[in-house]
Amino acid sequence: MDIVPLGPGFGAELRGVTLADVASDDGVYAAVRAAFEEHSVLVFRDQEATDELQLAFSRRFGPPEVTKVGSQGTGSHFVILSTIGADGKVVPPDHRLSLRSKANQLWHTDSSFKRVPALTSILSARIIPANGGETEYVSTRLAFERLDPAMRNRLQSSFAWHDYAHSRSQIAPDLASPEERGALPPQCWRMVWKNPVNGHGAIYLASHAYAVEGMEKAAGKKLIDELMAFATAPGTSYLHQWRRGDVVMWDNRATMHRGRPWPAHEARLMVRTTISATDADGVDTMRPPSSQAAE
Structure with missing residues (x-):
């Protein structure tokens, strides 16, 4: 297996290895898992990414999430990210599927709004537009390292509230349905996630974050916005330009990502599996002291 660096200090393409491998x-998995812990974003090119194979690959890294209510793929282990309607045609820009795609263009980390957050997401390209539709990544581990020591110390004992409805409301007031709001109440997580394998800390934030525990609302939101801007500063990102057969996985503990726009008339179909974090991944240390027992 060859490891080819991609981004500014993070991200790598793995060559000579397939999802089936x-x-x-076990040996191949161990090597890929070590690369995942080190590089945070891994790219696999020219893969035969069937649903069955993608799920078998994903299960290696932990328990797969069951897709939430209100999403394409609800009740399965697959999140279907598509702008193709039931009639096989691309939906108009004001359609709910298009609006959800726009929400994914906000900087975020997957599942920070869930009772069990995510370790990793695995995304495969099935249908891609001729132009645009890239996915952009930043390393919140490297962002944490760039912070001044006083802020690093402050964040390690700080907690932020995350809410799915908050991020969706930035696109449309009712984009999160009543069923989604009921199933996904706000969650509180430590603002630094320490990797138990290598000890690196990373800022844990997303567009879902709306408040800081113990801070006045406006001041907390200002701190979140400043940290988000700091972590996504120009020159710090890796932009993945998709090709058919690409599979990309990323560490939700140590990165943020966003989709990029593409022409509204062009179809895009991506399939994501998401692996829940466990205590072995450090999730037990992320809860406020009053609720650190595992869910």
């Missing part, structure tokens, strides 16, 4: 070989 990882799914079936």
Whole structure:
């Protein structure tokens, strides 16, 4: 397996390895898992990413999430990210599927709004537009390292509230349905996630974050906005330009990402599996002291 660096200090393409290799070989999995812990974003090119194989690959890294209510793929282990309607045609820009795609263009980390947050997301390209539709990543681990020591110390004992409805309301007031709001109440997480394998800390934030525990609302939101801007500063990102057969996985503990726009008339179909974080991934240390027992 060859590891080819991609981004500014993070991200790598793995060559000479397939999803099937990882799914079936303990040694290959161990090497890929080590690369994941080090590089945070991994790219696999020219893969035969069937649903069955993607799920087998994903299960290597932990328990797969069941897709939430209100999403394409609800009740399965797959999140279907598509702008193709039931009639097989691309939906108009004001359609709910298009609005959800716009919400994914906000900087975020997956599942920070859930009772169990995510370790990793695995995304495969099935149908891609001729132009645009890239996915952009930043390392919140490297952002944490760039902070001054006083802020690093402050964040390690700070907690932020995350809410799915908050991020969706930035696109449309009712984009999060009543069913989604009921199923996904706000969650509180430590603002620094320490990797138990290598000890690196990373800022844990997303567009879902709306308040800081113990801070006045406006001041907390200002701190969140400043940290988000700091972590996504120009020159710090890796922009992945998709090709058919690409599979990309990323560490939700140590990155943020966003989709990029593409022409509204062009179809895009991506399939995501998401792996829940466990205590072995450090999730037990992320809860406020009053609720650190595992869910």
